[in-house]
Amino acid sequence: MSISSHLFILGSLLVLLIYTTQPPSLLLLRGASMGPIAYHSPDLAWNTHLLVKTVPKKHGYFLHITDMHVDDDYTPGATIKSACHKIKSSGSSHVAGPLGTPGEKCDSPPQLAQATLDWIAREWRDKLDFVVWTGDNARHGWDNSIKRKRKDVYSTNQKVTDMIQRTFGSSHSATSLPVIPCLGNNDVFPHNSIHEGAKEKDLLSFYEHLWSQWIPVDQRSSFRQGAYFVTTVSPHLQVVSLNTLYFFNRNPAVMNCNKGSPGDKQLFWLEKQLTQAQLQGTKVYIMGHVPPSSRDFYGSCLKKYISTVSKYTDNVMGQFFGHLNMDHFMLYSEQMKVQDMPFLPDLQEDHDVHTTRDIGAYVTWLRDMYVSLESVSDPGQTSSPSSPLLVVQVSPSVLPVYWPAVRIYRYDTGEGADYGTLLGYSQYHANESAYHAASSGPLEYSLEYTTEELYGLKDLSAKSYFQMAKQMVQGTEEGNRTWKAYLQNMFVQAHNSKFNG
Numbered sequence: 001m002s003i004s005s006h007l008f009i010l011g012s013l014l015v016l017l018i019y020t021t022q023p024p025s026l027l028l029l030r031g032a033s034m035g036p037i038a039y040h041s042p043d044l045a046w047n048t049h050l051l052v053k054t055v056p057k058k059h060g061y062f063l064h065i066t067d068m069h070v071d072d073d074y075t076p077g078a079t080i081k082s083a084c085h086k087i088k089s090s091g092s093s094h095v096a097g098p099l100g101t102p103g104e105k106c107d108s109p110p111q112l113a114q115a116t117l118d119w120i121a122r123e124w125r126d127k128l129d130f131v132v133w134t135g136d137n138a139r140h141g142w143d144n145s146i147k148r149k150r151k152d153v154y155s156t157n158q159k160v161t162d163m164i165q166r167t168f169g170s171s172h173s174a175t176s177l178p179v180i181p182c183l184g185n186n187d188v189f190p191h192n193s194i195h196e197g198a199k200e201k202d203l204l205s206f207y208e209h210l211w212s213q214w215i216p217v218d219q220r221s222s223f224r225q226g227a228y229f230v231t232t233v234s235p236h237l238q239v240v241s242l243n244t245l246y247f248f249n250r251n252p253a254v255m256n257c258n259k260g261s262p263g264d265k266q267l268f269w270l271e272k273q274l275t276q277a278q279l280q281g282t283k284v285y286i287m288g289h290v291p292p293s294s295r296d297f298y299g300s301c302l303k304k305y306i307s308t309v310s311k312y313t314d315n316v317m318g319q320f321f322g323h324l325n326m327d328h329f330m331l332y333s334e335q336m337k338v339q340d341m342p343f344l345p346d347l348q349e350d351h352d353v354h355t356t357r358d359i360g361a362y363v364t365w366l367r368d369m370y371v372s373l374e375s376v377s378d379p380g381q382t383s384s385p386s387s388p389l390l391v392v393q394v395s396p397s398v399l400p401v402y403w404p405a406v407r408i409y410r411y412d413t414g415e416g417a418d419y420g421t422l423l424g425y426s427q428y429h430a431n432e433s434a435y436h437a438a439s440s441g442p443l444e445y446s447l448e449y450t451t452e453e454l455y456g457l458k459d460l461s462a463k464s465y466f467q468m469a470k471q472m473v474q475g476t477e478e479g480n481r482t483w484k485a486y487l488q489n490m491f492v493q494a495h496n497s498k499f500n501g
């Protein structure tokens, strides 16, 4: 007999031994280099061989990638004035770059999306457990001479999905990673607008088919209803993919989250998932495109979202969004009185890209949000919030509004009650100036900062963010320093000094 079959027999015996000494409902396997993985035993009792071979190793990292905004008509060297579409007529020096044009009103060339995924494949592919992918794969509709059509939105999404599949594996590959997609406001047609169910049959069946490898079969009906679903990424962790366009105040097909509205139905569904997860002791990450805020959500939707998720803060370990292109976080509590929360003045029609908008107003709004945490601070005990606090993570985009960016989260995969706790993230960005200056080589992303080192956060819990946010607005020297660093990261350093806070 070969050594490997000896090992196999030994392994099987071990498994049987462990199995027979464990409570029947749950089988825990402990490996030297991996955390424990719990299985419900009934299906597996007869198949210990399979069990040994299919124990997935958890690395404790996942990727969040968002807002690629791929534009097939992007033309390097074209004038920026033409939305990077027409080749320059005369020797203007300020033209579309080969991998995007930071700080300008242009979308991304497909090469930027590919170069980004290539970097992830080189540096991170083998260390990731799953991928959170929060939409806006298609371009904006800025150039009136090349109007976006439904088929363009679909074909760009097809193209980006193919790229993602080549990077993380198709359903046929044994090593493929779970990828969780969602719709962005540029992935629907027309822009921002989406109905529910049969009224939106064409679009919903297109994406159901396109993303079928990632949408569990038992979730197809909720997906066909409104493009939301839940998937299991490890035995104790689920990811809920929301269609935030039903909460989005730019979606002309919905008006609020009153009873019977698509948003209300989605929140009812969400609550059902969260209740089940709580009963099963499963942790949940929530993801979507548009982050909850009084700026982007209908008031009734924001209120219901906050009150729903607030009931499950022991299970909801993270909330991941994109859309705003700026690296920051928001904090919400029911105590903070949504109706009193300052609204951001809407400064211009062009809602999506924030290069020319008054950044100062957004920063003031965010700072006011942190200041209003006073209302959830106990006078005596100020290190923890006095009521459940939601942490909403907003990741910066691949689209180089500033510089292209992707984020890698680290989470607890140990056996304790902290399973799924976000421990920190590493923010990466690609210095496009360096890429343009170099004459060869692929686009490289580099580490911009980690939450541990820069902000001193020991984890990404509500308590940690509560303390950080309060510290930043306290007016102390240290608080001012953190606030300054935070703002610098919010507007990922671009070549253009107007973004430097």
Ligand SMILES: *[C@@H]1O[C@H](CO)[C@@H](O)[C@H](O)[C@H]1NC(C)=O
Binding pocket: 431, 433, 434, 437, 493
């Ligand atoms: C980006 O690259 C340029 C060109 O190589 C360099 O001068 C600049 O310092 C870099 N910026 C950062 C923040 O690394």
Ligand SMILES: *[C@@H]1O[C@H](CO)[C@@H](O)[C@H](O)[C@H]1NC(C)=O
Binding pocket: 475, 476, 477, 480
């Ligand atoms: C912190 O910044 C605020 C506002 O810019 C300023 O008023 C305050 O004096 C600063 N605090 C310290 C200790 O420098």
